[in-house]
Amino acid sequence: MSAAPDFGAPAATEPEMPPRNPTPSAAERPGPLHDPDPYGTPPYGQPGPWAPAPPVQHPAATPAHGTAIAAPATAPQGPAAPAPPGRQGAGLPAPTGPQGPGASASAGPQGPALPAHPAPRTVPIPTPPGPPIPADALAPAHAQSGALAPAHPQPGALAPAHAQPGASACPTRRPHTAVSSPTDAPPPPALDGTTTPPAPDPWRRYDPWAAASQAHAPLQQTGAAVLTVQQRRRRAKRILVGGALVLALVSGGVGGVVGAFLEREGGTGSVRLPQAGEEPSGRPADSVAGIAARALPSVVTLHVKGSDEQGTGTGFVLDTRGHILTNNHVVEPAASSGDITVTFSSGDTAKARVIGRDTGYDLAVVQVSGVHGLTPMPLGNSDNVQVGDPVVAIGAPFDLAGTVTSGIISAKERPITAGGESGDGSDVSYVDALQTDAPINPGNSGGPLLDSRGRVVGINSAIRSAGSGSDSGGGQAGSIGLGFAIPVNQARRVAEELINTGKATxxxxxxxxxxxxxxxxxxxxxxxxxxxxxxxxxxxxxxxxxxxxxxxxxxxxxxxxxxxxxxxxxxxxxxxxxxxxxxxxxxxxxxxxxxxxxxxxx
CATH class of the missing domain: 2.30.42.10 (PDZ domain)
Structure with a gap:
């Protein structure tokens, strides 16, 4: 073959590199059972340097949507060199330039050649022991002095020849080389000649025994880096301190409240029993409480003192002029000479005098003077009362003023007589009475018997006791549920006559x-x-x-x-x-x- 033409520049020759490991000749090495593998994978069934395990991939943090990303710097690339004959489709770049024995790469007019990519790292293939193989037998077809040609020659650079003179024209098996990762390539030099340090790569080979660095720490689902042990400890300390402060504040507040409560209630040694809280004071108008609340201001207590005897009774206000209706046997001790004192529900007292009285009806009217703001008791109709109707009795039994009892109407038109202590019958009273089971005792005489609307339907006058028969209030026998009241219709007529004329017809x-x-x-x-x-x-x-x-x-x-x-x-x-x-x-x-x-x- 003829030598390469000279373009006026001395040919640049590459220094020879001695082979690192002797390789057997092609005749001695067994042929592959498959097509040549451009990636250097050893033949099936034969020992060889297997490809290392792929690196553990760590997901890198994805920048937020809309964030600008700087484009990586790239070196100027020359025109792509055509693949050499016989190697098309093998997946490897082929050198360009004249071919033949003795061909050498020379710089073109464009300048010195700069490799666009670093040469792939070669991995030696262990060979079985045997006789040494001549170095020229395994020389690569494209190498002139044993040195590997650059994968991508620069524009203007001459490609090395594919075979030496005297070498076999048949292509020999190329040594197995490991495919280099694009991340292993050094960054291209900048225009000013400086080299930019490589950026952190999360796709490096994973080493489970290597110390984790913060730059390549695993990422969480949110994209944030996982905290280190020291960071977690500091975070735990801050949480503990904050929780202790909150607990101290809450404990102090609770302790203060409990202490104040115990101080107010007398400490833990005292016994506190459950009790209902306050309720509205108002009651229905037709209840006993409602009736009593309206009637009590009109009910009075009479204290009578005579020359021979004294007693206590009850009465109620008839009008604003101070007229009070009661029983005759209540005021009888002071009828001719004596003293009558009236006590109102407010506690005020006043002197009273007898206006008129009648023994046959057992009714009397007294009057107080100098008292203002009196509340008259409303009068009902005794003819409307029915047996079973609820009633309320108010009086001063045994001088207990303002006593309220309740019951029903047990009977109507019950004929009773009371009095008769004189012997001639002049003091006997004849009453067509209302019978009630409301408790009536000595001291209730002259008090009102009220219906469910708080109106007077009778004047309490007599009781039937267990030992003494009929009692008009002079004795001290108690109630057995048999009380009698003068119907208000009769009492009203008599009271009017007593007030107007001083006597009753x-x-x-x-x-x-x-x-x-x-x-x-x-x-x-x-x-x-x-x-x-x-x-x-x-x-x-x-x-x-x-x-x-x-x-x-x-x-x-x-x-x-x-x-x-x-x-x-x-x-x-x-x-x-x-x-x-x-x-x-x-x-x-x-x-x-x-x-x-x-x-x-x-």
């Missing part, structure tokens, strides 16, 4: 009764109390045709069983009212009508 038939008669009904006596006729001449009974010895067995259709009961039934009416009497005479019964007369009593 009584409706009369005009006959004298035989109180010793034991038969059924009320019999007219044989003669009057003064020795005159038993039927008053010109009176209501005389005009109706009644005679001595007639027996009255009914009033307005209601049966009458005794003389007292006839008096009670009669006094339940006003003078001038019409009565229808059932009369039995000589075994025959007939009905007669009459108009009640009037008689005045002090």
């Amino acid at each position: 009584h409706p009369v038939i005009g006959v004298t009764l035989d109180m010793g008669y034991n038969g059924d009904g009320a019999r007219i006596g044989a003669k009057g109390g003064d020795g005159g006729p038993a039927v008053t001449t010109g009176g209501p009974a005389d005009r109706a045709g009644l005679e001595a010895g007639d027996v009255i067995t009914g009033v307005d259709g209601k049966p009458v069983h005794s003389g007292d009961e006839l008096i009670i039934r009669t006094r339940a009416h006003r003078p001038g009212d019409h009565l229808r009497l059932t009369v039995r005479r000589d075994g025959r019964t007939k009905e007669v009508s009459l108009t009640l007369g009037s008689s005045g009593r002090h």
